[in-house]
Amino acid sequence: MTDSKMANKKLLLLDVDCGVDDAQAMMMALAAPNVQILGITCCHGNTTIDNVCRNVLRVLKVCRGTEIPVFRGACRSLLGQTLNASDYHGKDGLGDVPDPNSPGLEHVQTEHAVNAMIRIVTEHTGQISLVAVGPLTNVALAIKMDPTFSTKLKHLYIMGGNMEGRGNTTICGEFNFVSDPEAASIVLNQFACPIYIATWEYTKRHFLPWGFFHEWINQGTEKACFMKAITENSVKRMKIKQSDKEVHRREGFVSCDSFAVAAAIDGSVVTEYMQCGVSVELQGELTRGMMVLDTLNLQKKQNRAFIMVKCDLEKLKQLMMSALK
Template identity: 50%
Template sequence: MGKTKLLLDVDTGVDDAQGIMLALAAPDVQVLGITCTHGNTALENSCRNTLRVLKECQRGDIPVYRGSAEPLLGRMMDASDFHGKDGLGDAPDPQAPGLDQLQAEGAVAALIRLVTENPGEVNLVATGPLTNLALAVKLDPSLPEKLKGLYIMGVFHSRGNTTVCGEFNFVADPESAFIVLTQYRCPTFIASWEFSCRNKLPWSFCDEWLAQDTGKARFMGRIYNHTMEVAVSVETEGQYARGMMVLDYMELLPHKHKATIIKKVDQEKFKGMMMNALK
């Protein structure tokens, strides 16, 4: 049985760094490429950080593409208070790869091409604002039907982590989130903020995770240090429901496509994956 093909769309902060490392450590996964977007940090930082993570994992062979620098509409925002001004905990590496290592092809074009070259085989995992995905489906409306699956983040019971009702990625570009949820008629799976809160790992595991005597663990410890020290607040400026994902319990919306809301995770398996990612 062949490997699962993944295409990652990221706004690489500390959390995306963890996700990339998890994917690279999975023996049954093939990462076809990584497209970058604005979000946790500015686009240029997102690109640099992605290249830096790949260097730490000795996977410079994976192509990285520059994507959207701003949302479709509305104001720019970032999560620098949480991830650091550079997106990776303000722990710079003088030997980090430069932006000259990026592919000349843009992220949206690469996303369309890679999915088209592997019809029905690619799982698209988007862990940042969905701007690249929205632009891609506007350029190629047939793109979703070529995907094996789409995995994104959001909220379930209107419990936000950025506004009262909004999860960061949706609030950072609500219009793109709307386009993706209405036009990507492929198997869609949403890992909500509530899902993360209900399945959180204890700090004792984090200590054990970072204590591994490997270069990857030391790298994660450096970039994670800022996150562990930050006091988190809630941004409530603007309309309360902007970026809120609305669930149609009464089936009043004219949408035939249904998304799967992820609620549970095998924590022991996940712990093993986390540990393996830093070995």
């Protein structure tokens, strides 16, 4: 794409641990006419790093976006611990419905994800928004390798952390932050660019009705059929038997990573933010990995994050519907 055409688009880098909701978020960004994705970096998280790379390539093939470069990044956290979310996303991270015609790992770039991240951001200083929807290992390594990295970014959007101490992996910890608390701490304490965070509670509070979900996956397009297949197992896990029929455990459908990507695509999707200093608890026996909000500004942080509070669900629905057309 020429520089003149790029000038009219929002330039994004996506850092993913490609599970089902990462795929949903990627497809939203790929369908947005005002967005140009300059690269997708892969990180450990929902599944192994090789599975993440394969899943990203598979999504790009479905969306006719195979020209976008894919980079292999960190295979484990900074301290070497690993988690996975196979109970929800499937062992392969994408619903355990393999496609024998999916692109292989030979299509992944040889350049390491962190090097690529630094290079691409430097080439487009002040123009790129980085959207990180997995553990923040790659992002933390980028600022350790290049201390000026965050000053070259336009924005950083994160899906992760929590604002009320409610966990989905540990008592008080959200999966992405618990997967690499040290990386999350480095990013939240050392980044200088504006940071926007879609927390676990924010995504849960803005669930979409199951009726919308079924309409969304039954559009009859190739993308919708793909989405229907990869979500089947996770939706089954969210159902319980009540008398003679199955009902959903949750009030509605939540695509966590899509909230961060939607905000990067269209800032008006978020209708209210709370701005405050944020940190990550690293030592607590029950609270390690929990995001801590300094609402009293006792730490006097210069770069206070924008925590997403309220969402325009109608605009989110429109972005999601467009993603599968």
